[in-house]
Amino acid sequence: MSNPLNNQIKEKIGQANRIVVLSHIRPDGDSIGAMLGMAFALEAAGKTVQRLNADGVPSIFKHLPGSDLIKKRIDGEFDLVISLDCSDLSRTGGIMGETQVDINIDHHITNPHFAKINYVDPEAVATSAILAEHLKDWGLEINQNAAITLLGGIVSDTIGFRTPNVTPHTLRLAADLMENGINLSDIYSRALVRRSVEAARYWGRGLNGLNQDGRLVWATLTLKDRGEVGYPGNDDADLNNVISNLDGIDISILFVEQRAGHWKVSWRAQQGLDVSAIAQSFGGGGHPPAAGAEMDGSFEEISTRVLPVTKALLEKAAERERVKTENS
DSSP states (O other): OOHHHHHHHHHHHHHOSEEEEEEOSSOOHHHHHHHHHHHHHHHHTTOEEEEEOTTOOOGGGTTSTTGGGEESSOOSOOSEEEEESOSSGGGGTTTTTTOOOSEEEEOOTTOOOOSSEEEEOTTSSOHHHHHHHHTGGGTOOOOHHHHHHHHHHHHHHTTTTTSTTOOHHHHHHHHHHHTTTOOHHHHHIIIIIOOOHHHHHHHHHHHHTOEEETTEEEEEEOHHHHHHHTOOOSSOTTHHHHHTTSTTOSEEEEEEEEETTEEEEEEEEOTTOOOHHHHHHTTOEEOSSEEEEEEESOHHHHHHHHHHHHHHHHHHHHHHHHHHHHHO
16 A cells, blocks of 8 residues: 555554544454454554444454453544444444544455545455554554454454465465464464354254255354354354355355344355455445345345345356356
8 A cells, every 4th residue: 555545544543542443243353353453552552542343242252352341332532433344334333423434444345435544455365464564654563462363363354364365475464473472373273163062053053954056055044043052143153154165165145134134144255256246236345255235124035136146146157167168
């Protein structure tokens, strides 16, 4: 990114004393890691920081330093608002009311640049990676707690450095963070391997109803499923990362009921397929291989809208491949 943009962010942060950092609803590892990492760096510079997330902290991230300081509501005065990993303003959960976000730091290609200053880098593997690379450019330092949380965000969003956008630069950023005395093995295990018994039971509900149509699979997680197994979150417990890696599957969709008549729809796609446009058509957004949208209605109504357009994307991709093969 250009030096002028880095200078704008550095100036804004330098002028502020009471700063709000917030991340997106149904937070994932990058969302939490980036928010906590930024907060630690700001506090090390003498700033007073509020960590905000409208949904609070999922149990899987409560081991991270600073997670106990995350609040669901703002408390007191502030003079700067920084959003992290929010693909659009609605993803903040309305936690700031009518207050405009001052600085928007994100890596989603569908981000509409909703803040006064927007640092959006779709080439970055994670928002945590943007911070790991540029906090020093903004006049901030990375201490051990910041390094732990930022590395956790990178590991989480790259699924353990396995996404196609991981580069040698990504690994160098991770190595630099590890130089702060960070145990990568522990971070990897907590972010991607360990799960609660309730999460495993929740997975079972979704996997038991797994549907397939050619190279497309989809599953549902309902409020009833969540209640009966005692799963405490309103997320998918990373089930989409499981079904998206099934052999012979190009796209997976997970329908997660958030409340009665309101669903989160998440797409995952293999490299070369772009599901972000589909998500955008339903008012959502994300990345080409991973995107989502929130929709109102019954599962039958929503799936009737979602499944045909997703199948059409696969059919177009198959036709392009057929033509390519015939012409080769």
